[in-house]
Amino acid sequence: xxxxxxxxxxxxxxxxxxxxxxxxxxxxxxxxxxxxxxxxxxxxxxxxxxxxxxxxxxxxxxxxxxxxxxxxxxxxxxxxxxxxxxxxxxxxxxxxxxxxxxxxxxxxxxxxxxxxxxxxxxxxxxxxxxxxxxxxxxxxxxxxxxxxxxxxxxxxxxxxxxxxxxxxxxxxxxxxxxxxxxxxxxxxxxxxxxxxxxxxxxxxxxxxxxxxxxxxxxxxxxxxxxxxxxxxxxxxxxxxxxxxxxxxxxxxxxxxxxxxxxxxxxxxxxxxxxxxxxxxxxxxxxxxxxxxxxxxxxxxxxxxxxxxxxxxxxxxxxxxxxxxxxxxxxxxxxxxxxxxxxxxxxxxxxxxxxxxxxxxxxxxxxxxxxxxxxxxxxxxxxxxxxxxxxxxxxxxxxxxxx
Numbered sequence: 124x125x126x127x128x129x130x131x132x133x134x135x136x137x138x139x140x141x142x143x144x145x146x147x148x149x150x151x152x153x154x155x156x157x158x159x160x161x162x163x164x165x166x167x168x169x170x171x172x173x174x175x176x177x178x179x180x181x182x183x184x185x186x187x188x189x190x191x192x193x194x195x196x197x198x199x200x201x202x203x204x205x206x207x208x209x210x211x212x213x214x215x216x217x218x219x220x221x222x223x224x225x226x227x228x229x230x231x232x233x234x235x236x237x238x239x240x241x242x243x244x245x246x247x248x249x250x251x252x253x254x255x256x257x258x259x260x261x262x263x264x265x266x267x268x269x270x271x272x273x274x275x276x277x278x279x280x281x282x283x284x285x286x287x288x289x290x291x292x293x294x295x296x297x298x299x300x301x302x303x304x305x306x307x308x309x310x311x312x313x314x315x316x317x318x319x320x321x322x323x324x325x326x327x328x329x330x331x332x333x334x335x336x337x338x339x340x341x342x343x344x345x346x347x348x349x350x351x352x353x354x355x356x357x358x359x360x361x362x363x364x365x366x367x368x369x370x371x372x373x374x375x376x377x378x379x380x381x382x383x384x385x386x387x388x389x390x391x392x393x394x395x396x397x398x399x400x401x402x403x404x405x406x407x408x409x410x411x412x413x414x415x416x417x418x419x420x421x422x423x424x425x426x427x428x429x430x431x432x433x434x435x436x437x438x439x440x441x442x443x444x445x446x447x448x449x450x451x452x453x454x455x456x457x458x459x460x461x462x463x464x465x466x467x468x469x470x471x472x473x474x475x476x477x478x479x480x481x482x483x484x485x486x487x488x489x490x491x492x493x494x495x496x497x498x499x500x501x502x503x504x505x506x507x508x509x510x511x512x513x514x515x516x517x518x519x520x521x522x523x524x525x
Contacts, residue, residue: 127183131173136166178276185277186212192434193427196443197450206453207446210420211427213278222457228464230398230409231416242287244424246271246295252432264299268292282321283329289313290337306341307496310334332397335485339393339510340386342496347507348385352378387414392510393488399473399522400481408469416456423452473524480521487513 126132138161175183193211197204206222249270253263271291275284293309293316314334317324324330355377358370366374391410399405406412430445463469475481491513500507 126168127175127179129179130171130175132171133169134163134166135169136163138162139164182277185273188435189277189431192431192442193446195430195434195439196446200450202457203450203453206457207423207427207449210423210453211431211449213281213284221461225457225460225464227402228404228406228470229412229416229460230394230404230406230470231412231420231460242271242275242284242291244421245274245428246291248425248428260299264295268295282324282327283333286313286317286324286330286333289316306345307338310337310341328397328401331482331485332394332401335397335489336390336393338489339389339492342492343392343500343507343510344386344389346496346500347389348382351381351385355381383414383418387417389510392514393492395514396481396484396488396517400475400484403472403474404470405473405518405522405524406470408463408466412460412463412469415459419452419456423449423456426452471524473522475521476523477521480517484517484521487517 140161141159174180190208190212193207194204197207202222246267249267250263253267258266268291271288275288278284290310290313293312294306297309317330355374357373357377358366361370387410390413394409395405398409426445426449430442430449433445434442475484488510491510495507495509
């Protein structure tokens with residue numbers, strides 16, 4: 124049995140420094156970014172000094188059980204199954220190289236990391252479940268955060284997942300217990316707690332990318348979505364009392380579409396520097412790809428969550444039905460990613476002229492976003508054009524294409 128987390132093992136091998144990575148884009152550069160600068164070569168486990176703790180053994184057994192539920196009905200679809208396991212349980216190692224390249228070039232590879240999207244989707248599903256059960260607000264918040272924490276632990280408790288959990292925990296607690304504060308305050312508290320637990324994360328790519336994007340969504344995405352939805356009045360000449368069902372559907376779907384467009388636009392602005400600096404790609408196609416693939420991935424994650432619930436309850440046929448719904452959704456996503464990444468202009472190889480320009484660009488974009496929300500954007504900041512101007516300046520002055 125391979126070594127497991129929280130276990131202690133006596134290992135014999137050779138410790139050697141990681142070989143240099145001149146490109147700065149490979150796996151060794153990724154490890155150095157995490158503070159790992161040595162590797163253990165020609166190693167073998169001599170013996171187990173201390174077995175894993177009971178909680179870690181529980182997490183391993185629970186993950187195996189959840190994986191068995193998700194596999195039901197999909198054994199003859201290995202490509203789709205690999206996407207399913209990667210998306211719901213974070214097992215990115217099962218993805219083929221072709222799948223990884225397609226989603227990375229389309230700018231949508233983040234859907235396979237147990238991070239903000241997954242934790243938020245699972246949190247929403249848990250909230251809806253407890254709402255159906257009519258649990259009081261505060262017990263529902265406490266129970267929901269406990270179940271969400273268990274999900275994060277079972278899926279490996281990766282740093283992105285823990286960061287997303289802390290963000291949601293602080294935001295849910297402030298709203299559920301009616302404490303004073305706002306989304307930016309909850310985000311700052313989550314970042315501070317993360318750094319107190321692991322200060323080295325400040326220098327990690329994931330920490331910088333996730334918080335820069337979330338800050339942008341809170342600072343610019345929310346007010347921009349409110350502005351766009353307020354302007355959406357397709358039936359302004361018709362009194363609301365005379366609206367039929369299709370009027371209400373058109374109004375609601377328009378609001379949802381404009382909110383999604385605002386979120387994707389702001390996330391694109393905030394993530395371009397990190398995409399160029401850490402992945403060597405500028406993906407204009409990600410703006411449209413995320414607008415289509417992120418909602419589809421939410422459907423797949425939701426179907427997976429329901430499949431796990433009914434599977435744990437022993438309702439195997441319902442679990443298979445949910446797995447088939449998720450498989451159909453994933454098949455569409457896979458086709459869109461593969462064909463979309465091949466369209467002209469979907470992505471371009473790009474890099475910064477100097478290494479320091481990548482983190483500097485992230486800091487610049489985040490500062491512009493915070494200045495915008497502090498200046499109330501349109502009222503005292505001149506509108507929502509400064510982040511676009513800042514990104515254009517970065518692309519023109521600091522980025523080399525090709």
